[in-house]
Amino acid sequence: MARTDLRASLAERAAAPAVLPALTAGGLTWRPATRDDVDALLELRNLVAETDGEPYRESREELLEILDAPWHRLDTDSVLGHDAAGALRAYGYVETMPGDTARVRAFLWGAVHPDRRGEGIGRQLFAWQEARARQLLAATGKDLPGRLAGFLEDTAPAAKVRLFERAGFTPRRFYSDLERDLRDLAAHPLPVVELDDGLRLVPLGEEHDEPARLAHNDAFRDHWGSEPQTREQWRSGRSTYAPEWSFVVVDPAPDVDALLADPATDAETAAALRAGEPLVVGYQIAARYTADFAVRGYPFGYTDILGVRRGYRGRKVAVALLAAAMRAFAADGMAVAALDVDTQNPSGAHGLYASLGYRKRHGSRLLTIEL
Missing domain, CATH: 3.40.630.30 (Gcn5-related N-acetyltransferase (GNAT))
Known part of the structure; x- marks a missing residue:
């Protein structure tokens, strides 16, 4: 792993954009998530898990705990994409942890409905997430090493793997x-x-x-x-x-x-x-x-x-x-x-x-x- 050059501040290393990228692909309408979105979000997340061969499903209680976590700022760090009929077709959010003391981390989570893949929605959503993650790291005021991170199951579709690779993400750890x-x-x-x-x-x-x-x-x-x-x-x-x-x-x-x-x-x-x-x-x-x-x-x-x-x-x-x-x-x-x-x-x-x-x-x- 390449060493992080700590001569520059984290704000400089994060290279955060002043403005987040636009979300225009697929004609979706975007807004932040709220607790009231739990049922639609649960349906989408579990459909994605089934389609992509993931070995788990989420319960409503588990998802509510994510939405209710006090360190999650849904109004600024999450987006939901709805189609013209109001159906949820994509989601993304960025998570930072309050206890980080040695390295400041920002995790990217998100997915696109299986029926709406291949329209460029995932590329734009991932760019939004990465940009927001860089903003969050730059704003911490912690002059520490930083990390942008995301998880992929071994069954993840090739298009999602390419999103990470094209953005410069490198596999660092493997889990069984x-x-x-x-x-x-x-x-x-x-x-x-x-x-x-x-x-x-x-x-x-x-x-x-x-x-x-x-x-x-x-x-x-x-x-x-x-x-x-x-x-x-x-x-x-x-x-x-x-x-x-x-x-x-x-x-x-x-x-x-x-x-x-x-x-x-x-x-x-x-x-x-x-x-x-x-x-x-x-x-x-x-x-x-x-x-x-x-x-x-x-x-x-x-x-x-x-x-x-x-x-x-x-x-x-x-x-x-x-x-x-x-x-x-x-x-x-x-x-x-x-x-x-x-x-x-x-x-x-x-x-x-x-x-x-x-x-x-x-x-x-x-x-x-x-x-």
């Missing part, structure tokens, strides 16, 4: 959607893990929620592309959260003095230790994506986030969490356990999942322009 069959645990048993030094695996209760966020920010500090999550971000998007499938590993007697003296201990964790709050050292947060069951052809339990504090790696914490989750999935009649992993994960997670019987079902990639 993995599954582990749970239908015959007698023949393919799950591991039994004994944690050492008093570590305890317990269900994720409300008292563990904030400690789990702190553990997450520590666990993902060395992961490519990851940025700290604020409390607001961490608490958002919970319509699919499955607490009955979620677990944490807690150290009930941490060496507080040693942790406070360790320069790798972040300020928020240090404050929590001084306050005597629980020290979560690993977490597995699960989700129930019922809208996807029909797409996959069977019910499944999904590990949304898994992480282990860096100082506690190598102690079978992740294996214990995954085994507990898979047992909970199976007890509820789920046919498989599923999750998504960065194929270059620095913690060796891909090898861990393979050793537990996970196999690839689908893939996606992240494409970026580094600023």
